[in-house]
Every structure is written in C-alpha cells, then in structure tokens.
Amino acid sequence: MVESNTVTVTYSAEIPPVTPPPTPEKIKCPFCDQTFDTYDALFKHIADAHQKELAIIIVAIVIVIALIYWAARE
Numbered sequence: 001m002v003e004s005n006t007v008t009v010t011y012s013a014e015i016p017p018v019t020p021p022p023t024p025e026k027i028k029c030p031f032c033d034q035t036f037d038t039y040d041a042l043f044k045h046i047a048d049a050h051q052k053e054l055a056i057i058i059v060a061i062v063i064v065i066a067l068i069y070w071a072a073r074e
Contacts, residue, residue: 026035027042031050036042046054 024037026037027039028035029042029045029050031046031053034045036045
C-alpha cells in the first residue's frame with residue numbers, strides 16, 4: 001500500500017472587506033427630532049425643553065395608578 005503525504009494549499013487573491021467598528025447609536029428625543037449621545041443629555045434636555053409634556057405624562061401615570069387601585073378595591 002502506497003501512502004501520499006501531499007498537502008494541497010490554495011491561496012485567494014481576494015481580500016475580504018474590513019467592516020468599520022459600529023458607531024454608537026444616537027438617542028432620539030421622544031418629543032422632538034433632536035438626538036443625543038447619552039441618556040444623561042437626553043434627560044437634561046427633556047427637563048429643560050419639555051416641562052409641559054413631562055408634567056402631562058406624570059399626571060397620566062398618577063391617573064392610571066389611581067384607576068388600577070380603584071378597580072382592585074371592588
């Protein structure tokens with residue numbers, strides 16, 4: 001029996017594309033089109049520029065909690 005110790009090697013001239021590292025995604029304000037790099041910047045913007053909208057959301061949350069409490073009592 002004859003054994004062969006031959007290894008075939010092939011090379012490709014094509015170089016795979018290098019993908020750039022992912023860029024951090026911007027955080028969009030839910031009330032306007034402004035974007036931010038961090039949540040801290042977004043929260044500061046909402047506190048400064050959207051006080052009325054924030055107050056409406058807080059009142060709505062309190063009403064929902066009160067309705068759930070009222071419904072659970074029955």
